[in-house]
Amino acid sequence: MAYNTSNPVLSNKFWSNIEGHESMSYEGTMQKIGIMFGTTVLFAALTAYAAIAINMNLAMAAMIIGGITGFILVLILVFSRPKNPVPLMLSYAVFEGLFVGGVSLIFEQMYSGIVFQAAVGTMCIVGAMYGLYATRIIKATPMFQKVVMSLVMGIMLLYVVSFILSFIPGSFQVPFLHSSGPIGILLTLFILGVASLCLILDFNFIETGIQQQTPKVGEWWGAFGLLVTVIWIYIEMLRLLSKVRSNLD
Secondary structure (H helix, E strand, C coil), rough: CCCCCCCCCCCCCHHHHCCCCCCCHHHHHHHHHHHHHHHHHHHHHHHHHHHCCCCHHHHHHHHHHHHHHHHHHHHHHHHHCCCHHHHHHHHHHHHHHHHHHHHHHHHHHHHCHHHHHHHHHHHHHHHHHHHCCCCCCCCCCCHHHHHHHHHHHHHHHHHHHHHCCCCCCCCCCCCCCCCCCCHHHHHHHHHHHHHHHHHHHHHHHHHHHHCCCCEECCHHHHHHHHHHHHHHHHHHHHHHHHHHHHHHC
């Protein structure tokens, strides 16, 4: 079955290399979402506990190792589209757990209570965007998908450039990306808004896949795409709150 995905972590001809006899279901997709998110939360909690109990430097190490490895796994999954993506996806959930646990603890050390605030904010965004999608106030039209994907690619390029520049001593920094001034806060708000719109693409991918009875492995791809987006929203929420609170302290 040919199906053009709107999921931001997958290519437009996603289903061309995917085969299967059983088809996607709502129950199966929810189960995969539970597994992926549960794995990430578990390893995030274990990372935070280990850093607090043993050495806080573990948080920084987990953030770096988890972030880089998770990004590499996303690239492998998107470009190779393996017929059995489950091992790589579960590995991604584990390493993102390390990343989320490490970065959360670092932010919590700087601003007490910020992790709880970011988690609540993330859940509110997910709930609100699902409501907007379910009521069809926002529809994943082809033009909507193209605009959102173009913005996502631009933001990802911005972050890659910023990451590379961070290794060059005294190099030029991307303006306002990490600053806590009004423009820096507005920029983070914009990025958070784009990340939130990606949820519409994820919901559409899952709903359309179920309706068109696409292969059951699509349940894992739907859960994977949703996890990528939610983690992005959570990180941007942490960044936004930290910028706001740095101006209040």
